[in-house]
Amino acid sequence: MEPVLFYGVPHGCSFGSIVALEWLGQPYCLSRIDMLAKAKSNIYARVNSKQQTPTLLLEDGKPLSESFAILQNIAARDLNRKLGFAQGTEAHDRLNQMLAYLHTSFHSAFAPAWTAFKLKDGDPAIKMLRDLAREKAVEGYAYLQSHLADRQWLAGDSKTIADAYLIGIARWGEDLQLFDLKREYPGLHGYLQKLEADKAVIFAHAIEDGQPAITTGQFLGHVELDEIETCLAA
Incomplete structure (x- = not known):
């Protein structure tokens, strides 16, 4: 499967990971988490036990949390994009x-x-x-x-x-x-x-606001939590 970024609303710091994924230009999906919801999702708790965002569900089905780690993972996927740099430099x-x-x-x-x-x-x-x-x-x-x-x-x-x-x-x-x-x-x-004014930032705002969003990367769409549960159970 493609990586899935769980992003938080309203106005979570996960915004930056959406922007970075757009800049990267590789296929990815998103899953929306309401951080103000009184009832927390048991499904998402299996992805992130702290129920915080962002979390990046990797291709092997393992979750990666914390913006610092997620952003470095995104950058390392293609250093030619110059979103990050080689370790040790x-x-x-x-x-x-x-x-x-x-x-x-x-x-x-x-x-x-x-x-x-x-x-x-x-x-x-x-x-x-x-x-x-x-x-x-x-x-x-x-x-x-x-x-x-x-x-x-x-x-x-x-x-x-x-x-x-x-x-x-x-x-x-x-x-x-x-x-x-x-x-x-x-x-x-x-x-x-x-x-x-950057197209990736405009896209990320539209995603957060639930408005039509035009990707300049390879956004494949949203994934519902019940679909994620199937992936976790596999």
């Missing part, structure tokens, strides 16, 4: 360093705001959590804008899996109404707008 180390920063420090900065998002209106903890998230994310946005000041892409001479991952999480500042990126970080905003 300086370029690979630079890419890993950036991915590690995005996957830990920057991603985690928004955790308090996502917790606030799930609380009922009027909960006194909401403001405290949102203030904490903004305080933590400020440093990340400032660092990324500075890093991009003299370069076109995060970790190479062309776009890589780091750029794919960033576009999926940098949007959270505005999604959660914590930042006005155009006003506060105009340099970073310009870089993000360049990515937003």
